[in-house]
Every structure is written in structure tokens, then in C-alpha cells.
Amino acid sequence: GAVVSQHPSRVICKSGTSVKIECRSLDFQATTMFWYRQFPKKSLMLMATSNEGSKATYEQGVEKDKFLINHASLTLSTLTVTSAHPEDSSFYICSAQSGGNTGELFFGEGSRLTVL
């Protein structure tokens, strides 16, 4: 299947700093990518839908100024956690959709963010 890569897989930062997580579709073009947040022993919460060349669509309750999403190309979307705080510590997962509206979603390996 198609490959979606996230980087970094683990990041530790100090409170107040910003962290960028990259999501790349390695062998296909993805007009749409999704960002999820997963709390311990909880399901994945859809944060936002990232569309190439346009603004991301955020789910209710997700602060768009806190979680900046950029989808500058068909193979790259970035999530920047700005002014991170300990409560932002979580497992962030991206996914990319291949081929049209019924295309399969492929998920990245996830990025573990720890804010000290």
C-alpha cells in the first residue's frame, strides 16, 4: 500500500516553544490530508482537514491559531503546535487520501509530542 511518513516520530520541547510535525505522502499525491490527536487509551480525534492550496478546515473546539496547518504541496502537510504547553502533549497522527473521494486513507506512524 501507499506510504505516509511523519517526522519527527518523537519530540520533546519546553513549554512556550513551537513544534512542527511533517506529514508526507511518499508515493502518491494527496489533495487532502487529515490530522488527528490521540489521547492515552482514547480514540483518534479529528483535528482538521488539510486541503492542498487552501486553508485547513478545523473541527469544532480545535484552536486554529494554536494548531497551524499548512498543505503547501500535494505530498506535504505540516502541523505546527504554537506556544506549546504540557496539555498539548499527545500522539498526533496524520493521514492522506489517495485517489478521489473513495480513495483509501493511509496513516502515518504518528508523532509523540511531550511538552515539559
Place this chain on the structure above:
Amino acid sequence: AQSVTQPDIHITVSEGASLELRCNYSYGATPYLFWYVQSPGQGLQLLLKYFSGDTLVQGIKGFEAEFKRSQSSFNLRKPSVHWSDAAEYFCAVGFMNTGNQFYFGTGTSLTVIP
């Protein structure tokens, strides 16, 4: 309210026994349906999906799922569980025609006893 429900938070089965993981959804229209598996600290892997047609779908690793419209269910089954099947399983629904919304159930943790 719209939701995806996995009633069983945790299931324990013996190796070789059969398995059924439940998933129910509550949406106005029939969504696209998926089952994913997640190993600890890992991303998600697609087991199978249902878009239309035959309501019994076959997936990888010997899994299958049956879509029952009357029950709004999409239960995952496997005839004989292997120790390597121990993981977290997520049911998900997608609405590809409305902005590609994609939502997950709360997950079912599977423990396999040797």
C-alpha cells in the same frame, strides 16, 4: 447525535478462539465503513473497508466484517485468533462526499491468552 460506538472497551480471548468486535454507527446516511488496527506506539493499518456492494467484506490477516444496515452495525470477525492479533482495533466511518470527514470509534483493546 452522530456517533461511532464500540461497546467493548477491552476483550480477552484465547489463542485459536473466534473473535467478534462490535461497531455501531449513528448517522443520517450510510457512511463508508472501515476497521483499523493499531499496535502500541504505532500508526494505524487498514484491515478492511466497505463502500457498497457485498455486505460481507474480507480483509487482511484473516479478518472479515459484515455490514448490517438494519442494525447500523459493522462488526469485525476472525475465526481463529493468533497471539499477534493483540492490539487496539478502531472502527471508523467516512463521508467522502462531504469534505472527507472521517471519524473513529473509541477503540477495543484485544488481549490474546496463549
